[in-house]
Amino acid sequence: MSFITDIKTFAALGSGVIGSGWVARALANGLDVVAWDPAPGAEQALRKRIANAWPALEKQGLKPGASQSRLRFVATIEECVRDADFIQESAPERLDLKLDLHGRISAAAKPNALIGSSTSGLLPSEFYESSTHPERCIVGHPFNPVYLLPLVEIVGGRNTSPQAIEAARQVYASLGMQPLHVRKEVPGFIADRLLEALWREALHLVNDGVATTGEIDDAIRFGAGLRWSFMGTFLTYTLAGGDAGMRHFMAQFGPALQLPWTYLPAPELTEELIDAVVDGTSEQRGERSIASLERYRDDCLLAVLDAVKTTKARHGLNFSD
Numbered sequence: 016m017s018f019i020t021d022i023k024t025f026a027a028l029g030s031g032v033i034g035s036g037w038v039a040r041a042l043a044n045g046l047d048v049v050a051w052d053p054a055p056g057a058e059q060a061l062r063k064r065i066a067n068a069w070p071a072l073e074k075q076g077l078k079p080g081a082s083q084s085r086l087r088f089v090a091t092i093e094e095c096v097r098d099a100d101f102i103q104e105s106a107p108e109r110l111d112l113k114l115d116l117h118g119r120i121s122a123a124a125k126p127n128a129l130i131g132s133s134t135s136g137l138l139p140s141e142f143y144e145s146s147t148h149p150e151r152c153i154v155g156h157p158f159n160p161v162y163l164l165p166l167v168e169i170v171g172g173r174n175t176s177p178q179a180i181e182a183a184r185q186v187y188a189s190l191g192m193q194p195l196h197v198r199k200e201v202p203g204f205i206a207d208r209l210l211e212a213l214w215r216e217a218l219h220l221v222n223d224g225v226a227t228t229g230e231i232d233d234a235i236r237f238g239a240g241l242r243w244s245f246m247g248t249f250l251t252y253t254l255a256g257g258d259a260g261m262r263h264f265m266a267q268f269g270p271a272l273q274l275p276w277t278y279l280p281a282p283e284l285t286e287e288l289i290d291a292v293v294d295g296t297s298e299q300r301g302e303r304s305i306a307s308l309e310r311y312r313d314d315c316l317l318a319v320l321d322a323v324k325t326t327k328a329r330h331g332l333n334f335s336d
């Protein structure tokens with residue numbers, strides 16, 4: 016079976032943080048976008064979020080024909096997906112809800128339109144169980160802000176065809192993304208498995224009174240965070256082994272893995288811990304609104320992306336190398 020890869024119309028179901036990010040990316044790539052979200056006031060909220068993201072997208076460079084006016088907000092799931100060439104679901108992270116929703120989406124969609132889910136870690140074999148033509152159903156897990164961060168993890172379920180994985184790779188690449196095929200269907204995929212481990216340890220550090228939320232963020236942003244934008248943990252640690260490289264690194268720091276540096280199971284989310292995290296992050300935020308923080312983040316990300324791209328080119332590398 017072949018799937019539509021030359022897409023003109025992008026359907027977005029769910030227009031919260033992630034759905035609106037997909038809409039912004041698709042519009043910036045010159046597509047027509049149809050969106051649906053059941054919440055009252057969702058259309059207005061979506062248009063506001065897109066307007067907030069647009070300056071960053073303009074700075075990055077819009078594709079010909081790109082316009083915020085090419086967004087149409089509709090009243091039903093069926094109207095949203097009926098004529099779509101590609102469908103991306105970004106509804107709340109609940110298995111029962113996604114199972115139901117995908118039953119309706121896939122029944123109304125063109126049989127050769129790919130269907131992607133933004134889920135952060137639910138298994139596609141489970142929530143696509145009652146979908147029509149499940150061979151075209153995949154996970155396309157993005158990263159916030161979806162309109163700027165390139166990574167999208169593609170995960171197939173039990174019934175997904177290899178052709179659909181390849182087609183999804185082409186579609187996401189056409190939207191300027193860096194697809195990563197997660198070959199084994201595991202909860203949390205690759206990136207969230209790593210991010211959740213870090214998040215659990217950060218919560219333990221707050222819970223144990225070791226550090227404030229701001230201090231923990233400093234420990235990331237002035238250190239490993241800077242090098243992570245161009246070199247992952249494995250290559251970074253190869254350099255940490257000096258001229259002898261990774262084998263020496265493993266010999267020297269391997270024993271620390273046996274020490275209780277990390278807790279692994281998450282701490283209990285007591286009211287006290289939640290308050291400490293909420294109060295700490297409010298202090299970090301100060302008077303700044305979420306929208307202004309998003310613009311600040313977008314500006315920094317554009318600068319980092321640009322710097323990484325330019326520096327790689329100086330070393331004869333492409334951005335994806």
Ligand SMILES: NC(=O)C1=CN([C@@H]2O[C@H](COP(=O)(O)OP(=O)(O)OC[C@H]3O[C@@H](n4cnc5c(N)ncnc54)[C@H](O)[C@@H]3O)[C@@H](O)[C@H]2O)C=CC1
Pocket residue numbers: 028029030031032033034051052053054057104105106107108112116133134135136156157158159
């Ligand atoms: N927030 C994040 O950092 C990331 C979230 N994701 C995933 O994206 C998906 C959406 O998450 P967020 O945008 O963060 O959530 P959100 O809470 O910001 O947005 C969810 C939206 O779905 C709408 N909604 C409620 N019931 C619905 C239904 N039956 N069908 C369609 N839409 C419905 C809500 O009105 C809301 O606008 C989840 O699967 C999540 O795991 C993926 C990557 C990052």
Ligand SMILES: C[N+](C)(C)CC(=O)CC(=O)[O-]
Pocket residue numbers: 134135157158159207210
């Ligand atoms: C917190 N989260 C699990 C929803 C995060 C993601 O899925 C990816 C991201 O943007 O960090």
